[in-house]
Amino acid sequence: MLNAFKNHIEKRFPFLKNSRLVIAISGGIDSVVLAHLCHKLNFDFALAHCNFNLRGKESDEDEAFVLDLGEQLDVEVFVQNFDTEAYAEENKCSIQMAARELRYDWFSELAQQLNFDYILTAHHADDNLETFLINFTRGTGLNGLTGIPELNDNIARPLLPFAREAIEAYAEAEHINWREDLSNTSRKYLRNKLRHDVVPILKEINPQLLDSFQSTLEYLNDTADIVEESLNAVAKRAIKDLDENHITFKISEFKKVNNPKAYLFEMFKDYGFSEWNDVVNLLDAETGKYVTSSNHKLTKHREFLILTDCHSELDSESIPINKSVTLSAVEVQKGKVQTPIGILFFDEADALKDNAQTTIYVDVEKMNDPLELRLWQKGDVFQPIGMKGKKKVSKYLKDEKLTPIEKENTWILTSENRIVWVVGRRADERFKVTDQTNKILKIELK
Missing domain, CATH: 3.40.50.620 (HUPs)
Structure with a gap:
């Protein structure tokens, strides 16, 4: 040997x-x-x-x-x-x-x-x-x-x-x-049952069992190479975009192949999915339908399937901030707060400029502790700046035609549980700067 x-x-x-x-x-x-x-x-x-x-x-x-x-x-x-x-x-x-x-x-x-x-x-x-x-x-x-x-x-x-x-x-x-x-x-372990009870019978039937098995493995690995090559070709056509948070697939590319279920299985098996009929049904499901595994979520959005991580820990995460922007719970230096979506800059402004998606101006005196940065939740309501009435955040995000991953990663800044800003999207009317404002705060996301 x-x-x-x-x-x-x-x-x-x-x-x-x-x-x-x-x-x-x-x-x-x-x-x-x-x-x-x-x-x-x-x-x-x-x-x-x-x-x-x-x-x-x-x-x-x-x-x-x-x-x-x-x-x-x-x-x-x-x-x-x-x-x-x-x-x-x-x-x-x-x-x-x-x-x-x-x-x-x-x-x-x-x-x-x-x-x-x-x-x-x-x-x-x-x-x-x-x-x-x-x-x-x-x-x-x-x-x-x-x-x-x-x-x-x-x-x-x-x-x-x-x-x-x-x-x-x-x-x-x-x-x-x-x-x-x-x-x-x-014999209580499956491997031992096979080792002592099954394999000896197989070797009795075929004394060259291990040699035959090795040949079978070689054939199967050759087939696996062909499958991998075909899978890569479909993936190359199907993936529309990807980043560290999600992968977007074109549904049309799965529908073009002879056996969509086989390709879906090979494409998504490493993400923990097991209900493959439910995954296949997503191809013709309504927008918003999804299938989850223990750690991933596959969502139908118009003509796409979007694969994301499950945000079980992120969903409960929040960052407390006080009006002076100093709190040991977060990294704060000279009006900077490090967050999962970037850095929030807080600075006193001499004059009012137009709000933008990444920059808003608010009346400091209308804000009260505690301030909190968190992911939006079902039931959250705000008053979009320029509007008289209130609107559910969920309805606002739907009207903005955001993808599921964009919705899931939408954060809000609140003051006493009132929304100041749907961060990176829309400020709230209740905190806007007016002629009576004495102190203006500029909040910017970078």
Whole structure:
């Protein structure tokens, strides 16, 4: 196996030979064999072990084993202890997902802090097959069937072509010791059920199963490349504009393709959407209809679909300001207030000039604390300057024909909960400068 591993490195991972590496090691046979192979090839590496504190004494014994292995191989060992159960409960996820998130977050932090070039994990061919079957049984798109990537950013998996059987044979031939995780025998995890009950039957049917599976993965990845090329072409035509807050898509481009649902799925799957029939229905929905995921919102606006972040935190954000424009809650220097939409400048004016979208003039004496800058809310009412009657902010924004993203990012400046300014759009009549005004305040947004 050593020669096969060396040849695989030469062909697929030649850059590892001159890189600083950290090997994710559990103490199990796969990661221990990977460490020994890298040692045989004189790689520059350290070991990183996660103690998830899930198996009591066994977890501590795994940690001690890895420390001993580090001494045996004369390499540095990093160990991190986690309260995995507490993390899972706090983040409302499974123990397995919690361990995965903790593991990879720490590996990434370790690599960044200590300048490791790559993180090596010991995933092998059987792991790849099991992951494929897990995704297949749960339902997935093409990407879920293309296997574990052998290189993903700075995470490399050099054992991916090798079968578990070959790894075990190498460990026995080289008299390599490892730790057995008894939880791997438990059938309560789907992966273990597949490993112990399903995969052996498949291998009995086809003794060359892993070779056949590898060929299938190659075909699927080739198909995925074609899909990606087609998707990029449609995206290039469909995207009207984008910035850090939103992406606007032309609906007409989705309607031109033979299978709009497939393109919508591929375009928006990474944003957490799951109700794909509802997404497809947006193509013919009325303006204002939308579909949400846990962190994104897709809105129909005339002939467009607009993708935005969900502003759960932003919606509740407000910035208090007092009339002297000094408050520790915000950054204020010489009449400047830093806000999420730019800098507000407050300055005394000698004379009145015409209001503009980004500059207004108000009568200071008509304003009272507390002043507050916040996002508009349903039910907000103001008196647009020049009008006698009041108007709902929602109606004003609709009449201005703003897009959903523009509406969601509209802020108002209030005085005792009365709107002084729909910021960047319209001032309020109640605070305008008159012949009786003694002090004029200029407020400008830049």
